[in-house]
Amino acid sequence: MLELDKILVRQGAFSLAADCKIEAAKRLVITGPSGAGKSTLLSVIAGFFAPSKGRILWQEREITQATPSERPVAMLFQDGNLFPHLTVWQNAALGLRPSLKLNQDEKARVKAALERVELAEFAQRKPGDLSGGQQSRVALARVLLQDKPLILLDEPFAALGPALRQQMLALVDEIAAERGAGVLMVSHDPQDAKSFADQVILVADGQVHAPRETAEIFANPPAALVAYLGES
């Protein structure tokens, strides 16, 4: 259980309040108008932004002051998920050890992770030699090796075509299922929510709404979601 306890984020005129609980090992989509603070919410959970007020708890342990790498999360950003000067193998292996000093057992795990995303033969290439979809799979191999209970996705597949995007989401789904991890994904596409998510978190008007079951929220949408989706 991830708990956002009376969180308040302030950045100039922008403010965002969150006070809710997010169940572990679920697939959640965070949606809402642009500029509402979807990405900010992920940044706060991941530890890149400290909230002005409030606490964050994971399994009832406070993590508000923990650094990003100490938190139970693995995050993928919109872009820049790989170091361009390191090989595919090194990029993936960073998920295990930031020093890249691996023992035999760990090397075998990196190999297995690259095989899992079907990139074993690209291990010694640099990200620049790879297609967009392949780069995304390298990042997912690293997420697999990080083995954190919560995977945060800040629209990392936005630049991919629709078919490739669906493949990536399916791969995320499989990896999360294998590791028993939860997924928190930012998306402005209601279709993502309907096809992927167990629950939906609406971020609108400076407020993070508590998660609701996907089918239920679309059957009976709150006013802010109606305004965002448009009447149709």
Next chain:
Amino acid sequence: MARRVVSVSNGAGAVSATLVGVLVLVPIAVILAQVGWPKNLASADWAALRFTVLQAVMSAVLSAVLAVPVARALARRRFIGRGAFVLLMGAPFILPVIVAVLGLLAVFGRAGFLNTLLGNMGLPPVNIYGLHGVVLAHVFFNLPLAVRLLLQGWEAIPPERFRLATALGMRPVDVMRFLEWPMLRERLPGVLLVVFLICLSSFAVALTLGGGPGATTLELAIYEAFRLEFDLARAAGLALVQLALVVAVGLFALRLGKVAEFGAGLAKRDVLWRPESIWLKAQDLLVLGLAAGFVGLPLLAVILKGIPSFLDLPSSVFTAAYTSVFVAFCSMVLCLLAAFSLASARRGWAEVIGLLGLAISPLVLGVGLFLMINPFLNPSALSLPVTVLVNALLALPFALRVLAPEYARVERDYGKLADGLGLQGLARFRLLLWPQMRASLGFAAGLAAALSMGDLGVIALFADSEQATLPLQIYRLMGAYRMDAAAGAALLLLGLSYGLFALLDWGGRKGA
């Protein structure tokens, strides 16, 4: 503002900032404590102050004004060798002053190329010593800098504006009025100030081409009071006047906020506006030819004059060369450590501390350090460590200018990813900062090493007759009228300075 959870590591930066601050401020405090503020200046000191300001104003105005047509020609023409021309405009920046002076003497000196030409035409010779020699040398160094700075200004004008000007059928005079003049009005004050500031602290040029009651800068007066008259109190008083002058101009420049950047950004791009009139083409060709000759001929003269005596240089030259390489290496390492840790702080105060090196002159610092060391040790015993330290400090602003933006870029692009993966300390340096920054680290190292290699400042104050860096040894050979040996040694120094720069720069770029 939301705080970042990950605290940006400030430790190393704070330590460096403190060390640099102590290194700069303690010697000044020592001067003030031991000598106090000078109550009244001798007339010779007033003359030195007036001359310092006069030559700096003339050097700044001439460099900036002459740079306008050169930068414009460079901006609106594409020709074979343009890259080489831009490179040539960068060359004087790391050229040792003593080498440039020998080159200028070979072209403009009594028996130089120009006077031979004038003599053959039955015209009276020009004299390079005195005010105009000092200004000539300063323009030699700063015209290329001004050209590069103004060229950036031209390239900062959006190409669409020139396209629009062409579409509207604007004549060159209209383009000047509507596009180029507004840019110049914005940039010229900054260029003038930078050159003025650099020339205020002129020592080696004044030492070799100036001197005497009519052409002594404050820096030279400090040196003479110190070395020739052994008048420590007067030297210290002059040092305080020099300090006050530079700090006042520096504060004015900061308030104006328009001190030009030293960056390079000279990427190729299409020229959308090339006035095709024969007259303008001829004018641009002439301007570029004159500029290339003005900068290139002295360099060429150093090479040609140095070759004959290069093979039988006295052993003292090689000893001095070895000392210089050692000093340059040590000061490069120190400078890079300080610049990198200050860049890692990514704070305004770090930048300001780094710029202290620009505000303080080596001789002022030297006098203060001498006063500090003198009660305990013979200062000449510490001449090399002091030179290493002061040279590192003087190169620090330039190294910081190169490294700080690169550091900020790497952290902006990859900082979050690295934080998320727990890349810290040495691992962060090895896996992220080093591979991403090695090209700029190599460039900064090259700058620091070459600047230290060519420096003739604090070493002249401290060294006894047994010790010398290569620039000081060349100065001594000149003083002994051994011009052939000086020419050969100058060629060696030229090769070592550019060689060190090229080696470090190449090392950084290789495989980056």
